[in-house]
Amino acid sequence: MLLTALGVPQATVEADYLASNTYNAASNAAELASLPAAYRAIYQPLLAVTPAYLASGFNTVKSQYGSFADYLDKGLGLNARTLAELRANLLVG
Numbered sequence: 001m002l003l004t005a006l007g008v009p010q011a012t013v014e015a016d017y018l019a020s021n022t023y024n025a026a027s028n029a030a031e032l033a034s035l036p037a038a039y040r041a042i043y044q045p046l047l048a049v050t051p052a053y054l055a056s057g058f059n060t061v062k063s064q065y066g067s068f069a070d071y072l073d074k075g076l077g078l079n080a081r082t083l084a085e086l087r088a089n090l091l092v093g
Contacts, residue, residue: 001057002086003016004058004068005068005078005083005086006087006090006091007087007091013054014051014054018049018050018051020049021048021049024047028044028047028048031043031047032044032047061075
């Protein structure tokens with residue numbers, strides 16, 4: 001959500017989100033290996049990320065607030081000045 005608030009393109013947000021699977025692969029595999037076999041299939045979806053998970057979050061925002069901009073404003077109370085400050089402090093280039 002932060003990347004979207006910063007104005008990062010949706011495709012980049014999704015690629016960054018899905019990269020979590022790569023970055024967390026070793027720790028997720030270790031966690032699953034430590035579980036009894038009967039639990040692995042249950043826990044695996046909780047450790048991974050999928051495009052559907054991200055889409056669900058954005059769909060919820062849209063259904064409850066109408067737009068991401070309204071979510072930032074009405075849901076999180078972030079005004080234009082605060083968003084500009086976040087962009088200035090967190091974006092490079």
